[in-house]
Amino acid sequence: MERGSQNRTAAKEGETTSRIPSQSRKHGKAGAQASEVSGKALGRMVEAFMRLPGIGRKSAERLAFAVLGMPWDEAAGIAQAIISLKNNSRYCPICNNITEEEICGICRDEKRDASLICVVEEPSNILILEKTGIFRGRYHAIMGAIAPLDGIGPEDLKIDGLMERLNAGGIKEVIIATNPTVKGETTALYLSKLIKPLGISVSRIAYGLPVGGDIEYADENTVQRALEGRREM
Amino acid sequence: MERGSQNRTAAKEGETTSRIPSQSRKHGKAGAQASEVSGKALGRMVEAFMRLPGIGRKSAERLAFAVLGMPWDEAAGIAQAIISLKNNSRYCPICNNITEEEICGICRDEKRDASLICVVEEPSNILILEKTGIFRGRYHAIMGAIAPLDGIGPEDLKIDGLMERLNAGGIKEVIIATNPTVKGETTALYLSKLIKPLGISVSRIAYGLPVGGDIEYADENTVQRALEGRREM
Numbered sequence: 001m002e003r004g005s006q007n008r009t010a011a012k013e014g015e016t017t018s019r020i021p022s023q024s025r026k027h028g029k030a031g032a033q034a035s036e037v038s039g040k041a042l043g044r045m046v047e048a049f050m051r052l053p054g055i056g057r058k059s060a061e062r063l064a065f066a067v068l069g070m071p072w073d074e075a076a077g078i079a080q081a082i083i084s085l086k087n088n089s090r091y092c093p094i095c096n097n098i099t100e101e102e103i104c105g106i107c108r109d110e111k112r113d114a115s116l117i118c119v120v121e122e123p124s125n126i127l128i129l130e131k132t133g134i135f136r137g138r139y140h141a142i143m144g145a146i147a148p149l150d151g152i153g154p155e156d157l158k159i160d161g162l163m164e165r166l167n168a169g170g171i172k173e174v175i176i177a178t179n180p181t182v183k184g185e186t187t188a189l190y191l192s193k194l195i196k197p198l199g200i201s202v203s204r205i206a207y208g209l210p211v212g213g214d215i216e217y218a219d220e221n222t223v224q225r226a227l228e229g230r231r232e233m
Numbered sequence: 234m235e236r237g238s239q240n241r242t243a244a245k246e247g248e249t250t251s252r253i254p255s256q257s258r259k260h261g262k263a264g265a266q267a268s269e270v271s272g273k274a275l276g277r278m279v280e281a282f283m284r285l286p287g288i289g290r291k292s293a294e295r296l297a298f299a300v301l302g303m304p305w306d307e308a309a310g311i312a313q314a315i316i317s318l319k320n321n322s323r324y325c326p327i328c329n330n331i332t333e334e335e336i337c338g339i340c341r342d343e344k345r346d347a348s349l350i351c352v353v354e355e356p357s358n359i360l361i362l363e364k365t366g367i368f369r370g371r372y373h374a375i376m377g378a379i380a381p382l383d384g385i386g387p388e389d390l391k392i393d394g395l396m397e398r399l400n401a402g403g404i405k406e407v408i409i410a411t412n413p414t415v416k417g418e419t420t421a422l423y424l425s426k427l428i429k430p431l432g433i434s435v436s437r438i439a440y441g442l443p444v445g446g447d448i449e450y451a452d453e454n455t456v457q458r459a460l461e462g463r464r465e466m
Contacts, residue, residue, distance in 0.1 A: 032363035036338065038331035038356065041314070041321040048314040051307060053299050054292070065357040066286050067315055068322060068331060074284060075319045079312035081274075081281040082300055086308045088274040089301060098271035098301060105269065123271065124298040130265035 034061055042068065091123070094165070096141035096158055098123045106130075106138055113137040115172040119162065119191060121145050121179055129177065137175075140165065145183035146190055154190060162191075166198055173201040180207055267294055275301065324356070327398070329374035329391055331356045339363075339371055346370045348405040352395065352424060354378050354412055362410060370408075373398065378416035379423055387423060395424075399431055406434040413440055 035043020042064050049060035067075050091097070092104035099105065106112060106126070116137025120126060123141045142157045165171065174195050178184035192202045207225035209218055218226070268276020275297055282293035300308050324330070325337035332338065339345060339359070349370025353359055356374045375390045398404065407428050411417035425435045440458035442451055451459070 032360065032366065034360055037360045037363045039322055039333040039337075041318045041333055042331055045314045045318045048311040051303070051311070052296050054295065059287070061357065061360060062287065063285050064318065065331075065355070067318055070284070070319075072319055075315050078281040078284070079315040081278045082308050082312040085274045085278045085297065085300055086303075086305055089272055098275055098298075100272040100274055104271075122298070124294065127265065127267055127270045127294060130270045133265065 034064065094161075095126075095139045096123055096143055096161070097126050097139060111136075115170055116175070117162075117165065117171055117173075118175045118177050120177050121184065121187070125177065135175075137173075142178075142187070142191075145178055145181075145187040147183045147186075157187075159191070159194070163194065166195060166200060171200055173203065175203050175205065177205045267297065327394075328359075328372045329356055329376055329394070330359050330372060344369075348403055349408070350395075350398065350404055350406075351408045351410050353410050354417065354420070358410065368408075370406075375411075375420070375424075378411055378414075378420040380416045380419075390420075392424070392427070396427065399428060399433060404433055406436065408436050408438065410438045 033043060034046045045064040045067060046057065046060045049055050049063045050057060055063070067078070088100050089098050090100070092099045092107055094103060094107045097104040097106060101108070113136050116135075117140050118129060118135055118137055119140050119142060120129065121142060121144060123143075126139045126141060129135055129139070140158075140162045142159055142162060144152060144157050146152060146154055146157070166174070174191075176188040176191055178187045178191075188204050192204075195202050206229055207222065208229050209215060209222060209226045215223065266276060267279045278297040278300060279290065279293045282288050282296045283290060288296070300311070321333050322331050323333070325332045325340055327336060327340045330337040330339060334341070346369050349368075350373050351362060351368055351370055352373050352375060353362065354375060354377060356376075359372045359374060362368055362372070373391075373395045375392055375395060377385060377390050379385060379387055379390070399407070407424075409421045409424055411420045411424075421437050425437075428435050439462055440455065441462050442448060442455065442459045448456065
């Protein structure tokens with residue numbers, strides 16, 4: 001009986017649905033927005049969250065409702081963290097890492113190997129590399145990658161600062177940890193040609209299968225690189 | 234030659250790696266945190282974002298760096314939206330939808346069918362249902378679901394307000410759109426038993442295969458419900 005009533009409802013909804021132009025149903029463009037249904041403040045919160053990378057409308061709505069359900073202090077804490085981050089953080093003048101000090105903690109750390117520099121595209125990459133805990137040298141973020149199609153050339157990157165550090169002497173090896181993409185690879189090649197004449201050893205982080213990944217899902221380029229980079233066991 | 238040097242680096246890194254206890258590498262607990270590498274303000278931002286649902290450490294770090302890279306005004310806009318949302322939004326006293334007005338836009342809309350109420354668990358569900366554009370009745374958010382294991386009984390939900398609306402008369406049908414979960418189903422059954430004696434028609438939204446889904450990936454319960462709920466073509 002319960003089920004019978006479900007069927008009836010479904011049929012009823014089906015009929016209603018068929019009267020709506022399929023275009024608007026498919027793309028949902030005609031669908032209601034957060035500000036119409038739940039007020040302008042919620043709508044503005046959704047729009048604000050959507051400015052963050054990887055946050056689409058659906059995630060932004062979920063986050064907005066979460067903020068709404070939080071204690072006032074906790075929500076204000078997020079707002080305060082944003083303002084504090086923007087007011088207090090700056091780029092390290094040596095390596096472009098993010099810091100609140102004059103010079104970042106890694107550049108100040110005397111225990112780290114000053115003869116080894118790892119070049120990354122973005123300051124955020126430094127955090128990822130630090131998490132491995134195996135690299136004990138220093139860093140240099142060049143703030144992007146060479147991308148001729150986007151009009152980004154070497155002169156738009158912080159390569160000058162890197163070359164100054166290398167020319168100042170004392171550097172034995174540079175590890176290039178730009179992204180495993182066409183842009184990152186182009187940048188790696190460019191840097192390699194620039195640095196090698198200084199008599200400094202230049203290496204590139206390895207390509208291969210991601211740990212924990214399934215070879216079946218790897219693309220053929222990655223598998224090719226994994227084969228080429230094979231090591232004796 | 235390029236490749237040869239890559240191989241050497243990989244081998245070198247491999248050696249370094251083998252000296253690190255595998256425990257710390259596997260779980261990454263010994264890995265550096267954002268506040269150590271990129272300053273306390275960034276660390277606090279990461280912690281703040283992690284309080285949001287579905288945002289783990291990695292996503293929070295990505296978001297924190299995105300905020301850092303934003304123009305000041307845009308970042309401040311997010312902070313302002315949080316404060317404004319918390320200060321200006323409240324629950325509609327009739328249906329518990331989120332609103333900035335005395336009574337929410339849906340309850341105020343005279344063009345909507347006042348004889349039809351759709352019951353949902355959370356105010357956020359109202360937005361999802363509104364996006365379909367096919368429901369023209371009104372809503373009632375009961376602010377949760379019955380969950381005896383979590384100590385949440387009917388008395389902890391906003392069911393009284395719903396019953397008041399139903400007892401006031403003029404309601405012909407109640408559609409129960411609680412979640413398709415054990416809690417949601419328990420709540421639906423409870424509400425159905427409460428409402429039917431009032432002579433009001435009660436229906437439950439349909440179970441079945443999600444649109445665009447692949448039957449191969451559906452769980453057997455869903456497929457069973459989809460079979461039971463089949464409709465003549």
